[in-house]
Every structure is written in structure tokens, then in C-alpha cells.
Amino acid sequence: MPEFDNAFQAALNLILGLDPTLVGILALSLQVSLAAVAVGAVIGLPLGAALALWRFPGRGAVVVVLNALMGLPPVVAGLAVYLLLSRAGPLGQFGLLFTPGAMVVAQVLLILPIIAALTRQQVEELHAEYREQLQSLGLSRLRRIPTLLWDARFGLMTVILAGFGRASAEVGAVMIVGGNIEGVTRVMTTAIVLETSKGNLPLALGLGLVLLALVTLINGAAYLVGETARRRLG
Amino acid sequence: MPKAGLILAALALMGLSLPATAQGIGHITLASTTSTENSGLFGAIIPAFTEATGIEVRVVAVGTGQAFEIARRGDVDSLLVHDTEGEARFVAEGHGSERADVMYNDFVLVGPAGDPAGIAEADDVNEAFARIGAAEAPFTSRGDDSGTHRAEQRLWKAAGIAPASPWYRELGSGMGATLNTAAAMDAYVFTDRATWVAFRNRQDLTLLFEGDEALFNQYGSVRIAPERHPHLKHDLAAQWHEWLLSEAGQQAIADFRVNGEQLFFPNSQPNAADAP
Amino acid sequence: MTQMAHQLPELAIPALRFEGASVVHRGQTLLQPLTLSLDGCRRTLVMGPNGAGKSLLMRLAHGLLLPSAGQVYWEGKPPRQAMVFQRPVLLKRSALDNLTYALAVSGTPWRARKPLAREALARFGLSPLERRPARVLSGGEQQRLALARAWLLNPKVLFLDEPTAALDPASMRAVEAAVVDFHARGTRILMTTHDLNQAKRLADDVVLLHEGRLIEHSDAERFFTTPASPTTRAFIDGDLIW
Numbered sequence: 091m092p093e094f095d096n097a098f099q100a101a102l103n104l105i106l107g108l109d110p111t112l113v114g115i116l117a118l119s120l121q122v123s124l125a126a127v128a129v130g131a132v133i134g135l136p137l138g139a140a141l142a143l144w145r146f147p148g149r150g151a152v153v154v155v156l157n158a159l160m161g162l163p164p165v166v167a168g169l170a171v172y173l174l175l176s177r178a179g180p181l182g183q184f185g186l187l188f189t190p191g192a193m194v195v196a197q198v199l200l201i202l203p204i205i206a207a208l209t210r211q212q213v214e215e216l217h218a219e220y221r222e223q224l225q226s227l228g229l230s231r232l233r234r235i236p237t238l239l240w241d242a243r244f245g246l247m248t249v250i251l252a253g254f255g256r257a258s259a260e261v262g263a264v265m266i267v268g269g270n271i272e273g274v275t276r277v278m279t280t281a282i283v284l285e286t287s288k289g290n291l292p293l294a295l296g297l298g299l300v301l302l303a304l305v306t307l308i309n310g311a312a313y314l315v316g317e318t319a320r321r322r323l324g
Numbered sequence: 325m326p327k328a329g330l331i332l333a334a335l336a337l338m339g340l341s342l343p344a345t346a347q348g349i350g351h352i353t354l355a356s357t358t359s360t361e362n363s364g365l366f367g368a369i370i371p372a373f374t375e376a377t378g379i380e381v382r383v384v385a386v387g388t389g390q391a392f393e394i395a396r397r398g399d400v401d402s403l404l405v406h407d408t409e410g411e412a413r414f415v416a417e418g419h420g421s422e423r424a425d426v427m428y429n430d431f432v433l434v435g436p437a438g439d440p441a442g443i444a445e446a447d448d449v450n451e452a453f454a455r456i457g458a459a460e461a462p463f464t465s466r467g468d469d470s471g472t473h474r475a476e477q478r479l480w481k482a483a484g485i486a487p488a489s490p491w492y493r494e495l496g497s498g499m500g501a502t503l504n505t506a507a508a509m510d511a512y513v514f515t516d517r518a519t520w521v522a523f524r525n526r527q528d529l530t531l532l533f534e535g536d537e538a539l540f541n542q543y544g545s546v547r548i549a550p551e552r553h554p555h556l557k558h559d560l561a562a563q564w565h566e567w568l569l570s571e572a573g574q575q576a577i578a579d580f581r582v583n584g585e586q587l588f589f590p591n592s593q594p595n596a597a598d599a600p
Numbered sequence: 601m602t603q604m605a606h607q608l609p610e611l612a613i614p615a616l617r618f619e620g621a622s623v624v625h626r627g628q629t630l631l632q633p634l635t636l637s638l639d640g641c642r643r644t645l646v647m648g649p650n651g652a653g654k655s656l657l658m659r660l661a662h663g664l665l666l667p668s669a670g671q672v673y674w675e676g677k678p679p680r681q682a683m684v685f686q687r688p689v690l691l692k693r694s695a696l697d698n699l700t701y702a703l704a705v706s707g708t709p710w711r712a713r714k715p716l717a718r719e720a721l722a723r724f725g726l727s728p729l730e731r732r733p734a735r736v737l738s739g740g741e742q743q744r745l746a747l748a749r750a751w752l753l754n755p756k757v758l759f760l761d762e763p764t765a766a767l768d769p770a771s772m773r774a775v776e777a778a779v780v781d782f783h784a785r786g787t788r789i790l791m792t793t794h795d796l797n798q799a800k801r802l803a804d805d806v807v808l809l810h811e812g813r814l815i816e817h818s819d820a821e822r823f824f825t826t827p828a829s830p831t832t833r834a835f836i837d838g839d840l841i842w
Contacts, residue, residue, distance in 0.1 A: 176394070176397045176398075176399050177397055177398035177399050177553065177555065178397040178398060178399075179397075182398075183555075187399050188353055188382065188384055188399070219689060220689055220691075222659075222664050222683075222685065222689065223683075223685070223689035225663075225664055226662060226664065226681070226682065226683040227702060227705050227706075227753075228705070228706075229705060233705075237691070237701075241691050241692045241693070269353075269382070269384035269385075269386075270384070270385065271353075271382040271383060271384060272367070272382075272383065274382050284361075284362070286500060286501070286504070287358060287362055287498050287499065287500025287501055288362050288500050288519075288522055288523065288524065289500055289503055289504060289507075289522075289523040289524040289525035289526070290524045290525070291504075291524070291525050322733075
């Protein structure tokens, strides 16, 4: 497999050369995915917790839909957001299409179900354990949400990393709503697609390795922080 | 955690707004085709335009069909595609206000070096297609309703062949992906020259047939109708359109080379920019 | 929290009434219709073999569970309450933070929380452990932390559901001492146990349940010396199947 040797060579050259274009693309990838994860967490964590705590008619259906949306194809999310943000669409006047902002919106749509669904699961388990004690303390459901989210924080860190993984790995959504514009909306995954279509397979794979290294780095950092905190707080 | 998330979101969004505030007068968004973008043409000519006018051009490279669609919806300021018929229809339907020839490149037939169908000896492109059909040699087609795909279908028709599986394989992919597949399957493939020259994963593929005038691929620049989409940057888009047709733009196109080879041949009509 | 505040507090504790309260779960009657009145600032021990319905009675009394039929209510304004479970439910935080959390929930101003929490830790002999994660404490330490949390809530009524069932003798004594302290501070005690000796040590009155039915409710002395029911006799003699 000479492609793989060449890919490692390409990856090494890209990293060692600190190619400014590559740095820009990497930085944008990170910004977009981190912003999407942050927005997804701010909405998804309380949403998932609320789903875990409240019983209402149709709750089962909501849970099933949320679980199913975890498998939403990125292209479909991209297409939906494109139609929303297009000039002819309902949110067209904001001029978000083909900007990093649009990419964030599309990725939020992708990872919100993951964060909300997995949060619901974790909070529900923890609440089964805490319920009587919290009820004894006289806590309303609403006031239980921050308590449960905080006490589930180590598990939720993994949930958020899963969201980040999906955001940083997907290409279908950002390609459609971002347009893969050089220097504006080109991120790692769309650059990989571009190089592949040019037949530049070693470079494409090299970019893939760089992306993988970056994601590994972030996961490693999160793991370390989590482990340290876990050991300290139990 | 929600609080930390909020702060993170705010920081990230602040960072995101940075690249949006670019230098100069502003930017336009141009819809074009993947094959044009992949050739590297824009990387060569846009800097010259930006230097002359201060206008940044952001290229969204998609399939021809998608390019027309996003232009129809008012999501881009200008169009540069290679589907003369489609462009004419776009203008006739009132979506475009003006269309002009900019340049052409050509299509070529590529296949395995062994050339099992013997198309290298064909007298014209019709015979080349007929030979592939007669030999039922593997042929990969983009099958994506792109400009290239439409041109290929016209040529099959002209050769009197109705291509069919199993030897004819429609992929529904872009040009690059189709070339990658052809290389892996030792199949013939119809491609634009620009993508082919820049293509790096040739393996056993080689250029077998070229030069017939029927293979010329005309590019046109289309301006979007202001009355349909008043919000677009029509003034800036007009400058881009006129620059492409101007002597400076035409020269920049002629000067673009890949591996020493000229890929695009400027052919704007004199005074086209002044036409209504 | 001066001692004065706790003078004659029993006058302030309303009676808890069960009127035909029953618990049915999936067609099975776990607690037969129960009528019972608990009043005064006493230490009531609820006894009975496993499955007698002791925990159900506690949960009904504390409002963690609603009766399937009948009523459970306080005769007057429901008093401030706290509950200590057999397996203490502690948050995934430090010992100190578990206490400040309970204070925050009960509306204690931010500045007062840490001093109060440290006071409670000291009272229950947990001061050296204040920064330790609550979940890694030993069973006895966890139960004392749960008692410290209840202490801070300054309840009028304290429910304890088998609080010493899983503890070693030393920890058990600490819990019993705490129960005495709570009562001395004016807290009404409602506690389940299956330990006769513990009941003898602590009880003012005893409620005996058997197979989801109320067998007897009498003062401790009478319960242990001249029980009204033959079932009670059998229970005291250790002849009831557990």
C-alpha cells in the first residue's frame, strides 16, 4: 500500500510545514465544531434532563424520534438547513448561507439529538438513584435538573465528546451549507473530499490523518481532565 | 456545565466572525462546477481580479444542476458554468439577465493503456463511442446530470448507441470520483481535460481520444436578474462578469497552465460586455 | 439555633393520620388499608419482618409515595421533614459539598452555608473527611454524613428507614446516639428496624406490621411486656418467619 506511506509522508509534511492554509482550515474546523458542540450542549443537556424527569403523553414518541435522529444523515441535515437559510427560505434574510455560521447551525442539528438522547439516558439512570432523596429535600423537578446534570458530569463529558466526534467527522452537512469556499468555509472534511476528487489520494488521506490526530488530541485532553477530576471528586 | 458551554459558544462564535470581515469593498459568491474548481483555474485568475477591483470572489463549487438551482433561489451573485443550453434557458425563464461566452475547454476520452476497444484509431468521436459500444468495454459514467454527463449522453446518441449495464456503469458521482473508479476498474471514461490534466491517481489510465470539435465545452458567465433577487450584490457581480470578458480577464485565463498545458481557451466576443 | 427555640416543641408538631391508606402495585396489595394516628414528639419504631410494609409506611408518611386508596395527612400544616435511607443517597461531591448543597436547597444564605456545614461535620465526627468524595466514605461514615445533612435541615420530623441495617456495631451506636440527639432537640422520630434490642433502647412507642397489615401500635413498655396480639408475642419470641 504505497498510498499509506505517501499519506503519512503527506501528513508529516503538512504538520511540520505548518502550512498556513492548513492551519486556517484546521482552525475553522475546530471553531465550527466546538461552537456547534457548545450550542448543542447548552440546548441538549437541559432538554435531555427534562425528558428524563417529566412524564407526559407522547413522551415515548419523542424519545424514539430523538434516538432515531442520532442517525440522521448529515446530507439530510445539510439540505434541511440549506432550505431554511436559502434566500428563498424562511430564514433567508439573515444571509447566513455559505458562512461558518450556517455550518454551525447544520452541525447543531446533527449533534443535538445525540446530546439530548444520551443525556436523557444518563440523567434517567442517575435520577432513579437520587429521586427519593431529592424529593425528600423538597426539590421541584426544575430544580433537580442542574443537580443531576452536575452529578452526571463525567458521563456527560463522554456524551459531549461523542457530539464533537460527529461534528468534526461529518462532511455532508457543511459541504452543502458552507459551500467549501476556500479561505471562508473550507474545513478539514470538505478539503479531504476536494483532494479526493482531484485524485490526490495521498494528500487527502494525509489530511485525514491530521484531522484524526487533532481529534485524538482533544479526546485525550478531555480524558485527562475527566480522570483527574474523577479521582479527586469520586 | 451549561454556563461553561455558553461561554465557549460565545468565544467560538466571536472567532467565527473574524474571517467574515474581509478586506476591501466586499465579496460576491460565485456558483461554478466542481470540475472548474478542481482544475485550479479560480486560484489562478481570482487574485488578479481581486487586485484590480478589491472585490473578493467566493466560489461554491457544485454540480451544474445544483449550481442553477442555488442561483435560481438567489443564493449566489453570479454563475460560471458550461451548459450553454441550460444557461440560455435560465436567462429565458427570467432568472438570468445576461449570458456571455467566456472560454472553452474540451472533453477527452480516457481509458486503459491497452485500449481494448481501439478508440485511439477512431476517425471521429462518433466512431470512438461506437467502438466502445460494439466492444461492450467497461465504461464509467458520472450519471449525475452534470454538464459533462449531459455532453456524454448527447455523444452516445450521436453514435447511435444505447449504453447499458453491465459494461456501462453510472456512478452518480463527481468527475474526480468517476476517474478514481475508472482507474480502479480499468474502464473508459469521458472527462473534461482540465480535471484529467490535474488528476493524480491515473494508475493505468491514459488519454486515448481528443481533438474532435464536437468535444468542445463552452463556458458561459451568467448574471442573475436583479428584479428577481434585489438583495444580491449586482454591482459587484457586474464587475466580475465584465472583467471575465475583458482583455485582462481573457489574458489571465489564457495564462493559466497546469503541468505546462493550457486548459482553458478564452473566446469572449468583442464588445460582448457592452451588449445589453 | 438556641436551645430556647426548641423548648416544648412537641406542641408545634401536628399529628400524622393514616385513614384506610393502602398500597396496590400491579394488582397486588402490598399494604392493607391502614388506619393509624401518630402524634406527639415521640420516638416511634416501626417493626416487622421483611416484606411487612415498613418502608411503604415510611414513604407514605414522608410523602414519597401516594396511597392507592385512603388518605395520609398531617393534622395541620405539614412540618419540616427529613429522611435517612438504609443506603444513604449521597451526591457525587465532597462530604462538605453534600451538606452545603442541602443548605442551599433549604434556602440558607450563601455565606452561612460553609460554617454551618462544618459545624455539622464536627458534630458527627466527620471533620477530617470534609474534602473527601462522599461516595468513597465507608458505610458508617456515609450514614453519619446523611444524618449530618438531616441535622442541618433542622426537621420537626425525621424518618429513618432501617438506618443501621447495613452497619457495624460502632456505626450503629453512632446512629442511635444521633437519634437521641435529634429527639432531644425536639424532633419527632419515625424509624423502622427489625432489631428488637434497638427498638427496646430507642422506642417510646412501637408499630408492628406483618404481611402488609397493622398488627399492633402501643407504648414500648406495653408492647414488649404485655402485647395485645398473639402475633406480637410470636414476633418478640422470634417465632415469626422473616
